[in-house]
Amino acid sequence: MSDALTRQLGKPVLRIDGVAKVTGAARYPSDEPVRNPVFAYLIVSRIARGRIESFDLAASRAVPGVIEILTHENVGGDFAPPMGPDGKATTTTLESDQVWHAGQIIGIVLAATFEAAREAAQRAVVSYAEEAPSATFDSPGVTIQPHKPEKGPDPKKGDAAAAFAAAAFKVDAHYSTPTQHHNPIELFSVTCAWTGGKLTIYEPTQFMWGTKASVARQLRVDADDVRAISRFIGGAFGSKGPNPRTQWIARAAQRVGRPVKLVPTRDQGFTIGTHRAETRQHLQLGAAADGRLVSLFHEGWEVTSRPSPYNVAGVESTARMYACPNIETAVNVVHADRATPGFMRAPPETPYMFALESAMDELAQALKMDPVELRRVNDTQTDPVDGKPFSSRSLMKCFDQAAARFGWSRRNATPGATRDGDWLVGMGCATACYPSNLGPAAARVALTADGKASVQIAGHEIGTGAYTTVAIIAAGALGLKPQDVTVTMGDSNLPPLMIAGGSNNAASASLVVAKACEQIRARIAEGQTGRIEAYAENVPQGLPSSAVADMEKGKPSMLSGSGRKDVTAFAFGAHFVELGVHRLTREVRVRRVVSAFAAGTIVNELAAHSQFMGGTIWGLSAALHEETEIDVKAARYVNNNLADYLVPVNADIPDIEIIMVPETDERVNALGIKGIGEIGIVGMNAAVANAVFNATGVRIRALPIRAEKLLQGLA
Ligand code: MOS
Numbered sequence: 173m174s175d176a177l178t179r180q181l182g183k184p185v186l187r188i189d190g191v192a193k194v195t196g197a198a199r200y201p202s203d204e205p206v207r208n209p210v211f212a213y214l215i216v217s218r219i220a221r222g223r224i225e226s227f228d229l230a231a232s233r234a235v236p237g238v239i240e241i242l243t244h245e246n247v248g249g250d251f252a253p254p255m256g257p258d259g260k261a262t263t264t265t266l267e268s269d270q271v272w273h274a275g276q277i278i279g280i281v282l283a284a285t286f287e288a289a290r291e292a293a294q295r296a297v298v299s300y301a302e303e304a305p306s307a308t309f310d311s312p313g314v315t316i317q318p319h320k321p322e323k324g325p326d327p328k329k330g331d332a333a334a335a336f337a338a339a340a341f342k343v344d345a346h347y348s349t350p351t352q353h354h355n356p357i358e359l360f361s362v363t364c365a366w367t368g369g370k371l372t373i374y375e376p377t378q379f380m381w382g383t384k385a386s387v388a389r390q391l392r393v394d395a396d397d398v399r400a401i402s403r404f405i406g407g408a409f410g411s412k413g414p415n416p417r418t419q420w421i422a423r424a425a426q427r428v429g430r431p432v433k434l435v436p437t438r439d440q441g442f443t444i445g446t447h448r449a450e451t452r453q454h455l456q457l458g459a460a461a462d463g464r465l466v467s468l469f470h471e472g473w474e475v476t477s478r479p480s481p482y483n484v485a486g487v488e489s490t491a492r493m494y495a496c497p498n499i500e501t502a503v504n505v506v507h508a509d510r511a512t513p514g515f516m517r518a519p520p521e522t523p524y525m526f527a528l529e530s531a532m533d534e535l536a537q538a539l540k541m542d543p544v545e546l547r548r549v550n551d552t553q554t555d556p557v558d559g560k561p562f563s564s565r566s567l568m569k570c571f572d573q574a575a576a577r578f579g580w581s582r583r584n585a586t587p588g589a590t591r592d593g594d595w596l597v598g599m600g601c602a603t604a605c606y607p608s609n610l611g612p613a614a615a616r617v618a619l620t621a622d623g624k625a626s627v628q629i630a631g632h633e634i635g636t637g638a639y640t641t642v643a644i645i646a647a648g649a650l651g652l653k654p655q656d657v658t659v660t661m662g663d664s665n666l667p668p669l670m671i672a673g674g675s676n677n678a679a680s681a682s683l684v685v686a687k688a689c690e691q692i693r694a695r696i697a698e699g700q701t702g703r704i705e706a707y708a709e710n711v712p713q714g715l716p717s718s719a720v721a722d723m724e725k726g727k728p729s730m731l732s733g734s735g736r737k738d739v740t741a742f743a744f745g746a747h748f749v750e751l752g753v754h755r756l757t758r759e760v761r762v763r764r765v766v767s768a769f770a771a772g773t774i775v776n777e778l779a780a781h782s783q784f785m786g787g788t789i790w791g792l793s794a795a796l797h798e799e800t801e802i803d804v805k806a807a808r809y810v811n812n813n814l815a816d817y818l819v820p821v822n823a824d825i826p827d828i829e830i831i832m833v834p835e836t837d838e839r840v841n842a843l844g845i846k847g848i849g850e851i852g853i854v855g856m857n858a859a860v861a862n863a864v865f866n867a868t869g870v871r872i873r874a875l876p877i878r879a880e881k882l883l884q885g886l887a
Contacts, residue, residue: 174686174842174843177645177648177649177686177843178773178843178844180648181644181645181648181773181774181775181776181843182773182774182775182776182777183776183777184776184777184778184781185640185643185644185654185776185777185778185779186640186778187637187639187640187779188639188640188643188654188655188657188659189404189633189639189640193404198403198404199403199404200358200376200403200404200405200406201361201362201363201374201375201376201401201402201403201404201405202358202359202361202363202374202433202435204363204374204401206363206365206374206431206433207431208430208431209363209430209431209432209433210239210282210283210284210424210425210428210430210431210432210433211282211283211284211285211286211288211289211432211433211434212280212281212282212289212421212424212432212433212434213280213281213283213286213289213290213292213293213434214277214279214280214281214293214434214436214440214444215241215243215277215278215279215280215281215293215296215298216274216275216276216277216278216440216443216444217271217273217274217275217276217277217278217298217300218274218298218300219271219274219300219302219305219806220271220273220274220305220307220509220510220806220807220808221271221272221273221302221303221304221305221306221509221807222271222300222301222302222303223269223270223271223300223301224243224244224269224271224278224298224299224300224301225269225299225300225301226298226299227243227245227279227296227297227298227299228296228297228298228299229241229243229296229297231295231296231297232281232292232293232295232296233292234295235283235288235291235292235295236288237283237284237285237288237289238281238282238283238288238289238292239282239283239284239428240281240282240424240427240428241279241280241281241282241292241296242266242279242280242282242420242423242424242427243266243278243279244266244267244268244269244278247266247420247423247427248266248267248268248269249267251267251390251419252389252390252391252392253267253390254386254390254415254416254419255386255414255416256480256482256512256514257410257413257414257446257482257512257513257514257515258480258481258482260480260481260482261479261480261481262416262477262479262480262482262512263276263416263477263478263479263480263511263512264416265277265278265416265417265420266278266279266280266420271300272477272478272479272509272511273443273477273509273510273511273807274305274443274509274806274807274808274809275439275440275442275443275444275511275808275809276443276444276511277417277420277444278298279293279296279298280420280421280424280434281293281296282424282428282432286435305508305509305806305807306508306509306807307508307509307510307802307803307804307805307806307807308351308450308475308506308508308510308802308804308807309450309452309473309475309506311508311804311807313508313509314475314506314507314508315506315507316473316504316505316506316507317481317504317505317507318502318503318504318505319474319481319483319485319503319504319505320481321485321503323488323735326485326487326488326491326501326502326503327487327488327491327492327499327501327557328499328500328501328557329497329498329499329500329556329557330497330498330499331498332456332467332468332469332498332499332500333467333469333500334498335458335466335467335497335498336456336458336466336467336469336498338458338466339458339459339460339466339467340458340459340460340461341458341459341460341461341535341538341539342456342457342458342459342538343455343456343457343531343534343535343538344455344456345454345455345530345531345534345873346452346453346454346455346873347452347453347455347526347527347530347531347873347874348450348451348452348453348873348874348875349448349450349451349453349522349523349526349794349857349874349875350450350798350799350800350874350875350876351447351448351449351450351475351799351800351802351809352447352448352516352794352798352799352800353441353442353445353447353448353798353800353809353812353817354407354409354410354411354441354445354446354447354516355438355441355814355817355819356406356407356408356409356411356412357406357407358376358405358406358407359435359436359437359438359441360376360411360412360415360417360436360440360441360444360445361374361375361376361433361434361435361436362374362375362417362418362421362433362434363375363421363431363432363433363434364418364421364422364424364425364431364432365425365431365432366422366425366426366429366431369397370397370398370399371387371391371393371397371398371399371422371425372399372400372401373387373398373399373400373401373418373422374401374402375400375402375412375418376402376404376405376406376408376412377400377402377405377412377413377414377632378405378408378410378412378413378632378634378671378672378673379413379414379632379670379671379672379673380400380402380630380631380632380662380663380664380666380668380669381400381630381664381668381669381723381724381726382413382414382671383400383402383413383414383418383664384398384399384400384664384726385414385723385726385727386414386415386418387400387414387418387419387422388726389726390416390419391419391422391423395725395726398664399663399664399665400663400664401662401663401664402632402662402663403633403661403662403663404633404662405632405633405634405635405662406635407634407635408632408634408635408672409515409516409517409634410446410514410515410516410517410519410673411445411446411514411515411516412445412634413515413671413673415445415446417434417444421434438812438813438814439812439813442800442809442812443511443809443812444511445514446511446512446513446514446515446516447511447513447514447516447800448513448516448519448522448523449474449475449476449482449483449484449513450474450475451472451473451474451475451523451524452472452473453470453471453472453473453523453524453527454469454470454471454472455469455470455527455528455530455531456468456469456470457469457531457532457534457535458498459535459539461539462549463535463536463539463541463545463546463549463550464495464549464550465494465495465496465550466496466497466498467496467498467499468490468491468494468496468498468499468500469499469500469501470487470490470491470500470501470502470524470527470528471487471501471502471503471504472485472486472487472502472503472504472523472524472527473503473504473505473506474503474504474505474506474513475505475506475508475510475513476505476506476507476508476510476512476513477507477508477509477510477511477512477513478507478508478509479512480512481505482505482512482513482514483503483505484519484520484523484524485503485520486519486520486521486522486523486524486525487501487502487503487524488520488607489520489521489524489525489605489607489742490524490525490527490528491556491557492555492556492557492740492742493525493528493603493605494532494547494550494551494552494556495550495551495552495554495556496550496556497556499556499557508807509807510807515673517787517790517849517850517853518606518787518850518851518853518854521605521606521850521854521855522791522794522853522854522857525602525603525604525605525854525855525857525858526855526857526858526861526875527858528858529602529603529855529858529859529862530602530858530861530862530871530873532546532547532602532603533600533602533858533861533862533865534871537587537865540585542585543600543601543862544571544572544575544580544601547567547568547571547603547746548568548571551565551567551568552565553565555740558740560736560737560738560739560740561739561740562739562740562741562742563608563739563740563741563837563839563840564770564772564835564836564837564839564840565742565744566744566770566833566835567603567605567744567745567746567770569768569770569833569835570604570744570745570746570768570769570770570831570833571601571603571746571768573768573831573833574601574746574747574748574766574767574768574831575601575746575748577766577768577829577831578599578748578750578764578766580599580601580748583599583866584866585866587865587866587867587868587869588867588868588869590866590867591755592752594754594755594756595752595753595754595755595761596752596753596754596755596867596868597750597751597752597763597867598750598751598752598753598863598864598865598866598867598868599748599749599750599863599866600748600749600751600858600859600860600861600862600863600864600865600866601746601747601748601749601859601862602746602747602855602856602858602859602862603744603745603746603855604744604745604746604747604767604769604851604852604854604855604856605742605743605744605745605851605854605855606675606742606743606771606846606847606850606851606854607674607733607741607742608675608679608733608741608742608743608772608840608841608846608847609674609675609676609679609731609732609733609847610676610679610680610683610712610731610732610733610841611669611670611671611674611676611677611680611712611730611731611732612668612670612680612709612710612711612712612715612719612720612722612723613629613667613668613669613670613680613681613683613684613709613710613720614629614667614668614669614684614707614708614709614710614720615627615628615629615667615669615681615684615685615687615688615707615708616628616629616666616667616688616705616706616707617646617650617685617688617689617692617705617706617707617708618703618704618705618706619650619692619703619704619705620702620703621701621702621703623652623656624652624656624657624658625646625647625650625652625656625657625658625689626657626658626659626660627642627643627646627657627658627659627660627685627688628660628661628666628667629642629659629660629661629666629667629669629681629684629685630661630662630663630664630665630666630667630668630669631659631661631662631669631672631677631681632661632662632669632672632677633661633662634672636672636677636678636779636783636849637776637778637779637782637783638661638672638677638678638681639659639661640654640776640779641678641681641682641775641776641779642657642659642661642681642682642685643655643657643659644775644776645681645682645685645686645689645775646659646685646689649685649686649689649690649693650689650692650693667707667709668720668723668724669681669684670723670731671731673731674731674733674847674850675743675846675847675848675849675850675851676731676733676847677847677849678775678845678847678848678849679840679841679843679845679846679847680710680712682775682843682845683710683841683842683843683845684708684709684710685708686842686843687708687710688706688707688708689706690708691706691708692704692705692706712732712841713732713736713737713738714732714733714735714736714737715730715732715735738839739839739840741837741839741840741846742846743769743770743771743772743846743847743848743851744769744770744851745767745768745769745770745771745784745851745852745854745855746767746768746855747765747766747767747788747791747855747856747859748764748765748766748767748859749762749764749765749856749859749860749862749863750762750763750764750765750863751763751860751863751864751867752867753864753867753868753882757879758879758880758882758883759879760796760860760864760877760878760879760882762792762796762824762825762826762860763826764826764827764829765788765792765826765827765828765829766828766829766831767784767788767828767829767830767831767852767856768830768831768832768833769784769830769831769832769833769848769851769852770832770833770834770835771832771835771846771847771848771851772835772836772837772840772844772845772846773835773836773837773843773844773845773846774832774848775845777832780832780848781830781832783848783849783852784830784832784848784851784852785828785830785852786852787849787850787851787852787853787854787856788828788830788852788853788856789820789825789828790852790853790856791852791853791854791855791856791857791859791860792820792824792825792856792860793819793820793824794853794856794857794875794876795856795857795859795860795861795875795876795877796820796824796860796876796877796878797818797819797820797824797876798817798818798819798876799818799875799876800812800817801816818876857875860877861873861875861877864877864882868882870882870884
């Protein structure tokens with residue numbers, strides 16, 4: 173069954189929700205109509221550290237239309253503390269007078285119109301007992317602790333220090349990556365409505381059942397009385413999910429006895445949502461003269477808030493990239509007066525692979541070896557940390573196919589040697605990777621006698637083409653066309669699916685939908701006719717058999733992947749970049765990109781191409797444009813808007829060619845789907861830095877790579 177289905181996958185299929193999206197029929201959560209809503213506007217903290225002494229809200233209450241203003245003085249006290257993205261303690265909001273970070277929610281104005289609420293919020297006078305904040309690395313007052321890894325100790329093997337000391341060739345370098353913010357086009361909206369003791373939440377979320385469970389827990393109500401609806405999500409990438417805000421809008425709606433709708437502003441999104449934390453990293457690579465690694469040491473430091481231990485620990489992936497007998501890794505969390513960070517596309521791999529893949533390029537330079545050949549001599553089909561086989565690994569196929577298409581053989585290995593008029597031209601490459609995760613899931617499928625099917629699953633359309641993925645699987649499994657399948661998702665009343673994170677949802681949803689369809693086929697084979705309905709659950713290996721039931725009970729679930737005993741599962745890829753650096757202005761212009769990916773079974777060629785390309789573009793953006801600037805004295809963000817927070821425009825993005833390397837993986841899961849949502853961004857930052865080095869001879873180890881950093885050292 174699975175083999176037969178897999179063979180039908182990978183064709184280009186137009187999105188079944190495409191027409192709804194372009195005609196405006198698709199309802200995003202803040203589009204959902206509610207009767208007689210009250211509008212909310214947030215009051216956020218001016219200071220980053222200290223306490224609120226008092227509110228003077230007389231002028232605010234005098235604004236016509238103001239109904240109520242919530243602060244810790246009237247709603248704090250009785251609460252269950254919110255959880256951060258990692259399910260652990262995080263910064264609180266209205267619970268007390270404590271200010272953890274600039275831009276923290278400290279009040280919510282409720283009014284008859286958005287405008288009245290906004291005006292009242294702007295008239296609020298807040299007195300603070302302010303303390304000097306610690307903003308980031310090197311700020312006095314930050315505290316640094318080794319992180320507490322959950323899956324056992326950080327990857328370690330052999331004696332990395334001794335092997336490094338004895339190595340013939342070495343790279344010993346420090347790298348850094350900046351704070352970055354999501355800026356999804358759809359803001360962090362939430363609407364809450366109570367009907368007879370039951371709460372409905374309209375909020376963009378990547379985890380329907382997680383939002384339901386988290387809000388129920390914080391409100392101390394039965395999870396059965398909470399329903400989350402999010403049919404479409406206007407950009408998420410890790411930024412939208414269970415959070416500390418939603419419960420306050422639910423409480424506000426309870427107090428005023430009407431639905432409450434919040435659409436926060438763009439600048440508020442920088443502090444009420446999560447962000448990618450800034451990192452510092454130390455890399456030591458030791459190699460023999462033939463290029464084989466003898467030692468890998470990778471240590472990271474990540475900035476988080478005061479109470480949260482949040483960290484992404486990308487050494488779990490970098491330690492597994494290349495064959496190496498001696499490996500040591502470590503991760504430290506740096507507590508500062510900042511909001512708790514969170515997931516952002518390939519949270520661990522994007523920053524940590526920048527350091528590893530830059531260092532690999534530096535090692536190739538030291539060895540006078542081609543960077544592709546350096547990856548080849550260190551390629552392995554065995555996880556170098558714990559000796560498990562990779563479920564499949566097509567890294568060098570990706571390098572070879574992309575290199576051929578790109579014309580890598582034309583690269584001049586001497587930095588600064590290639591000119592085109594006033595432009596210094598360089599080529600660079602880097603490895604992309606992403607672990608293949610799976611989550612627990614359930615689905616209901618019905619087939620009617622007229623050859624139409626319907627699928628129900630609490631999946632997430634975050635722009636990836638999830639509706640179409642599910643339709644393709646059901647159609648393939650039942651012998652229909654995708655257009656004959658109606659898919660209902662984005663509602664926590666539907667059978668649960670794990671968070672749309674870690675690139676697991678395509679595989680997790682496909683496996684359970686295929687399983688339900690298999691049951692239908694079996695009943696047809698038994699002679700059943702008419703409407704046939706089936707319900708299936710799927711719990712991946714490594715997770716408790718209660719995983720689906722646990723999700724339904726509001727217990728946080730998890731992804732399998734790194735928990736597997738039998739194999740290590742990753743998708744792999746290779747990026748190639750050609751760019752020019754202007755001789756005088758030091759402006760960097762990317763000229764060409766060729767990226768190849770092998771990610772197991774591809775469900776929809778069209779959507780996969782878009783995912784890979786989108787990731788690749790975000791990688792260019794992370795390399796050259798994006799940085800949230802911090803005023804270190806005030807611990808406040810300076811460029812909290814889309815005019816100053818640089819993202820690429822069409823003119824920044826050249827021709828991008830995506831190669832999908834066919835890969836059959838019978839071990840990763842029954843359909844061989846590895847997931848493609850995140851791998852595209854990984855390593856692109858390093859490929860750009862490596863190309864800049866080839867163009868100029870200047871090695872930039874601190875992202876983003878902007879003209880000012882290239883002003884030094886250029887002839
Ligand atoms: Mo992704 S950052 O796991 O939404």
